[in-house]
Amino acid sequence: MAAPTPFASLPSSFTSRFPGGRLTSHASLSVRHLHLPRCSRTASCSPERVEFKERHGQGEVLAAGSKGLIAMEYAELDLVDKVCYEVGHVRIRPHVNPLNSFFTVPVEVPDWNLVFKDAKLPLMVDIGCGSGRFLLWMAKRNTDTGNYLGLEIRHKLAKRAEHWVGELGLHNIHFMYANAMVSFQQLVSVYPGPLTTVSILCPDPHFKNKHRKRRVVQKSLVDSIVKELAPGGQIFIQSDVLDVALDMRSQFDARSKCLEHVNVSHPTIQCDEEGWLLSNPMGIRTEREIHAELEGARIYRRLYQKRSGNS
Numbered sequence: 001m002a003a004p005t006p007f008a009s010l011p012s013s014f015t016s017r018f019p020g021g022r023l024t025s026h027a028s029l030s031v032r033h034l035h036l037p038r039c040s041r042t043a044s045c046s047p048e049r050v051e052f053k054e055r056h057g058q059g060e061v062l063a064a065g066s067k068g069l070i071a072m073e074y075a076e077l078d079l080v081d082k083v084c085y086e087v088g089h090v091r092i093r094p095h096v097n098p099l100n101s102f103f104t105v106p107v108e109v110p111d112w113n114l115v116f117k118d119a120k121l122p123l124m125v126d127i128g129c130g131s132g133r134f135l136l137w138m139a140k141r142n143t144d145t146g147n148y149l150g151l152e153i154r155h156k157l158a159k160r161a162e163h164w165v166g167e168l169g170l171h172n173i174h175f176m177y178a179n180a181m182v183s184f185q186q187l188v189s190v191y192p193g194p195l196t197t198v199s200i201l202c203p204d205p206h207f208k209n210k211h212r213k214r215r216v217v218q219k220s221l222v223d224s225i226v227k228e229l230a231p232g233g234q235i236f237i238q239s240d241v242l243d244v245a246l247d248m249r250s251q252f253d254a255r256s257k258c259l260e261h262v263n264v265s266h267p268t269i270q271c272d273e274e275g276w277l278l279s280n281p282m283g284i285r286t287e288r289e290i291h292a293e294l295e296g297a298r299i300y301r302r303l304y305q306k307r308s309g310n311s
């Protein structure tokens, strides 16, 4: 049986408090969006995966490898891996160095009214979105209630994701080839609607001490996120590398004047003794998450909410 997501167990007072309550209507949209009323399953037991497991057994799930599991997890998107002549073959390369001068030029900010059908809808930004499947899945589920922006520093990944947007005929999602460390603030500060969700999921770990400055979560990005997020808006972070998760966590925990972890405001949301969320609140796993879990890794997750009265 599917374990409930943390948000599925929220008391009704939680959702009913939003419209006229302490938090803004932006917050209401954001929480509803993460509350995922249309998807109560946890990410690790997608129907496709459960069905596959029942038919073939755990051995074959392992044999399917992460590529097979990703295909199952995202079956409803029905995307073709090798896409088109323009994009060509997408080879996953080792981490890029975002501090390289090549990546330090800010991207041009598009006219959001031309990008999205309704540029006033609440916006979710996924920083380091990789292939973009995760965000495409979110956008497809919420076509009328939210806009989605994926920022990715590897050009071909962003280009292929944008190609998929066209294939799926979605008007509420956009992918950009951008270094989030350089361009996040400019991009979101002129977005006409509220920024309600930011996700940073399994960012590149840059293990060596001398390379830690290349990690995407740096003070300047945290400052920008906290500044631009609407009151009640949420920040979801996760990593399969404890050191990376702790590094991100310490930077967001340090902003406790503006941010609180969701289990403080909503005690029914469960964390373990160390404060990591017990399950994935998004209803779908990212590709890196699938791969890491297949290898037996644990995913460390935190979900922050911007305090109301902080704009």
Ligand SMILES: C[S@@+](CC[C@H](N)C(=O)[O-])C[C@H]1O[C@@H](n2cnc3c(N)ncnc32)[C@H](O)[C@@H]1O
Binding pocket: 096, 098, 127, 128, 129, 130, 131, 151, 152, 153, 154, 157, 178, 179, 180, 181, 200, 201, 202, 203, 204, 216, 286, 287, 288, 289
């Ligand atoms: C390990 S992958 C994780 C991808 C996806 N979030 C997932 O969980 O499957 C990290 C991604 O972040 C991208 N990335 C790294 N630094 C970035 C930056 N400064 N700005 C935008 N994207 C970045 C990488 O190119 C890579 O695709």
